[in-house]
Amino acid sequence: MxxxxxxxxxxxxxxxxxxxxxxxxxxxxRPAAASDNGQSLRPAMGWSSWSFVRRTPTEAKLKAQADALVSTGLKDHGFVYVNLDDFWQKCDDNGFVVDSYGRWTVDAAKFPGGIRALADYVHSKGLKFGFYVTPGIARNAVIKNTPIEGTSYHAKDIADTSKTEKNYNCKNMYYIDYGKPGAQEFVNSWARQFASWGVDYLKIDGVGSQDIPDVQAWDKALRATGRPVNYALSNNLPIADAATWRQLANSWRTQGDVECYCGPGANGSGYPLTDWSHVSARFGTAASWQPHAGPGGWNDLDSLELGNGDQVGLTADQRRSHFTLWAMAASPLLLGTDLTHLDSVDRAMLTNDRLIGVDQDGVAAxxxxxxxxxxxxxxxxxxxxxxxxxxxxxxxxxxxxxxxxxxxxxxxxxxxxxxxxxxxxxxxxxxxxxxxxxxxxxxxxxxxxNSASRLTHRSAGRQPYGHLDIVTRHTG
Missing domain, CATH: 2.60.40.1180 (Golgi alpha-mannosidase II)
Incomplete structure (x- = not known):
């Protein structure tokens, strides 16, 4: 040389x-390293039960929404998840009723065929099935000291009964001490059960910084099942731990609920589902969380409340702005409305592939x-x-x-x-x-x-590095 x-x-x-x-x-x-579980290279799209169905999900209601995703043509535009949120479980005076291994049991009155049968129905439509859980171990599991499947350990071996986890339904959930043998195995057994039921998407709710050990345990457990599962965290997660959420999960809720809880029904259910103040509050969080989104991990602005026209509590202009902000933020697009009564104006919005393309380009604005x-x-x-x-x-x-x-x-x-x-x-x-x-x-x-792009991105105003003419691009 x-x-x-x-x-x-x-x-x-x-x-x-x-x-x-x-x-x-x-x-x-670039954002911190994303989860390498291979899921959600683009934001998830589908429907979730919480906004409209709220506390009364049933097998029939979920099947009807799955049917509607297909019959309305929404499936053909990428809306493929049917996500069953909270209140699928059975409770008694001590909290969640548990099975022989300490895991929540299904409310058979709501789901007489069981969760596997419901997931099979959703899959038969060419759709994917989503499910719901919160961190911790149920008080009933500790009272009964149920065994942990496949081990010699029991619920009392892993429960920290000095602290109760956040739970929005039956409550009575104790922390899990992940320093104890059997703790990871308990979560593994639950993840195996969900995988055997055909779960494609799992939302773990009530998560805060104190639950990072649970988020890690569920990530490890879901991977161990061998089933591809889109892993979502909720809600109002602290931005200080954004790098951790991104490393472990595929999406994370950046704020509290978009629902206004201002309807005439029990617990504020019914229409309107939301209002402009709850939607417009997302502009600030979309901006502050923007650096943390990218392929494999997304800032979740919460449900997209389009579908039922003005009943939803937003004018047509506000609904377009709602969709536009979510698309610009590359947020998951999970509809919360009753798709069996899809309004024609809203259907035209939701099937606008130019808008969907903005969401699915893999770039947060x-x-x-x-x-x-x-x-x-x-x-x-x-x-x-x-x-x-x-x-x-x-x-x-x-x-x-x-x-x-x-x-x-x-x-x-x-x-x-x-x-x-x-x-x-x-x-x-x-x-x-x-x-x-x-x-x-x-x-x-x-x-x-006939113009050159400037280096603005997230560091608008920064001067080029030395004399090098470098043009950076987002790549989806």
Whole structure:
């Protein structure tokens, strides 16, 4: 090797190191390593029972929603999960009734065929089945000191009865001491049971920082079953532990419930399911959690309350904004409405593949304008085009919302298409603005024309690294 060749090789190596180190700095760093369980490379799409069905899920109701996902055509647009949330279990005065191994039992009055039969029905429709659990071990398991399946250990060996876990139903759940033999094996036995029932998605609810050992145990247990399971955490998880949630799970709820609990029924059930204040509260969390989303792990803004028209408590403009924000955030799209009464206006929204594509591109948008009721989010897709959403989050009065192309991430002109309508708006120089009704949104795709992209991403305003001309991209 000549001296010139050695120098050239050294220069190439140094440039490679500079690029490797510069790109994370310029891009605001990629998210922490995602779960490598192979699930949810794109955000999950489907339906969940909590918002509409609430505390009275039954086999018949779940089957009806599965049928509706197919008959309405939603399945053909990617909505494939049918998720049974809380209140599938049976309770007595001491909490959850348990089986011979200390695991919750199914309420046979609600699910006479059992969970496996329900999952089989969902699968027969070409759909996937989701299920629900919370951390800990039931008080009844400890009282009865049930054995842990496949071991010589018992419930009392692993329960920390000095502390009770959060549970929204039968309560009476003790912490598990994962320093004790048999603790992981108990969770393993529960995961094996769920896998044998055909579970494709598992939501573990009531999770906080104190439950990281449970989240780790369930992650390990689900992997050990050999069944692919999309693993979701809920709710209102602390952002301080975002890297942990991302490493262990496929999604995590970034806030409390989107439901308003302001309906006329028991516990606030019935319509409206939500209101604008609960939806618009997500703009801030979508912005703050944005750096933590990416393939394999997503910021979950909670259920998407489209389907039943104005009954849901949102105007048509607000529902479009609701969907737009969720899509820009790359949030899971889990419908909470009654799909057996799907409103035609909402059906047109939910089957808009341009909107679905924004959600499924695998990129979470950053907020580039935050001025009172005026909000703008932007993201760059892998082909170099940008998607930009402008919002008037107010409840009265129109607002003209403006964003410059440098704020979006490039300079010069942009070729604009409206994604809600599909109409081509042509080439627009320098900036874009829209006068929006209260609660209205404008969602556009912009292709830069004869201009270079800037390095903005999550670290907007950062200067290029030295003299290197580096262009970073999100890649889904």
């Amino acid at each position: 000549t001296g010139i060749t050695r120098v050239r090789s050294l220069v190439v190596a140094v440039i490679g190191l500079l690029i490797a180190s510069a790109i994370p700095l310029l891009a605001g760093a 950053r907020r580039v304008v935050n001025s009172g009721v005026q909000q703008v989010f932007s993201k760059k897709e892998s082909d170099g085009q940008y998607v930009v959403a402008l919002f008037n989050t107010g409840t009265s009065g129109s607002a003209t919302v403006r964003v410059t192309w440098p704020q979006v991430g490039f300079t010069g002109s942009g070729d604009v298409t409206d994604l809600w309508s599909g109409s081509h708006k042509g080439v627009i120089a320098d900036s874009y603005s829209a006068t929006l009704r209260p609660g209205e949104t404008r969602l556009i795709r912009v292709k830069p024309v």
